[in-house]
Amino acid sequence: MVPPVVLAMLGTQAWPPVHLLGFSKRGFAALNLLTRHPDLFAVASVWDAALLSDRPPHPQLVEVAGSTARLDEYEVRQNLRRHAQALQGARRIALGGIGTLEADWTAGRQLLEALDIPHDAYRDAPAAHRWDTAWLAPALQHLLALEASFHPDPSAREE
Numbered sequence: 001m002v003p004p005v006v007l008a009m010l011g012t013q014a015w016p017p018v019h020l021l022g023f024s025k026r027g028f029a030a031l032n033l034l035t036r037h038p039d040l041f042a043v044a045s046v047w048d049a050a051l052l053s054d055r056p057p058h059p060q061l062v063e064v065a066g067s068t069a070r071l072d073e074y075e076v077r078q079n080l081r082r083h084a085q086a087l088q089g090a091r092r093i094a095l096g097g098i099g100t101l102e103a104d105w106t107a108g109r110q111l112l113e114a115l116d117i118p119h120d121a122y123r124d125a126p127a128a129h130r131w132d133t134a135w136l137a138p139a140l141q142h143l144l145a146l147e148a149s150f151h152p153d154p155s156a157r158e159e
Contacts, residue, residue, distance in 0.1 A: 017042030021143055023135055024050050024101075025061070028076055034093065035079040038086040045143035047135040048097035049076070050104060077111060084115040091149050093119040094142035101129055120146065 018041050022030035027046030034044040050058070065071035072078065080087070087093070093112065098105045105121070112119045124138045 017147065019143055019147060020044040020046075021136075021139055022046045022049065023131065023139075024048050024129065031076050031093070032074050032079055035076070035083045035087065038083065038092075043092045043094075043143060043146040045094035045139045045146065046096065047139045048101045048105070048129050049095065049108065050101060076108075080111060080115060080117065084117055087115075087117045089118070091118040091120060091146055093117065094122060094139070094146055095119055096122040096124070096139055096142060097129075097135060098123050 020030035020033055020041055020043070022028070022044070023046070027049030030044040030046050031049055034041045062068055062071050065074065095105065095108050095112065109119070109121045120142055122138065122142055
């Protein structure tokens with residue numbers, strides 16, 4: 001489990017907000033971490049995050065999770081619905097990329113809007129869904145913009 005490891009590393013000292021950045025399935029994971037642990041993770045910027053549309057999960061993800069029931073615990077759409085109230089207020093999600101996963105991007109944006117979860121939606125990254133560094137700079141820029149809006153007063157970040 002990632003949150004216990006993060007908490008153990010941070011200890012009891014004051015610590016800066018933890019930011020999440022992810023591409024494709026890692027974007028899916030970043031959204032899940034933020035959704036399930038909004039007290040631990042401040043913002044998430046994801047590009048071409050998989051599994052936001054209503055198509056069945058990829059068999060590889062079911063295999064990794066161990067079962068469909070276990071994967072359901074980490075299903076982004078369900079977790080956004082379950083924990084929407086915790087994400088209403090400050091803008092904490094940047095949803096980027098449309099490439100080959102345009103249906104995911106569109107469905108994700110529609111769901112966030114339906115749940116009144118503030119977010120940024122951007123398309124200023126490459127259209128191809130492949131791992132390279134082209135998506136990283138726009139995703140990071142949006143992450144930093146989220147962080148600035150989440151903590152508009154710079155002194156609020158200093159402990």
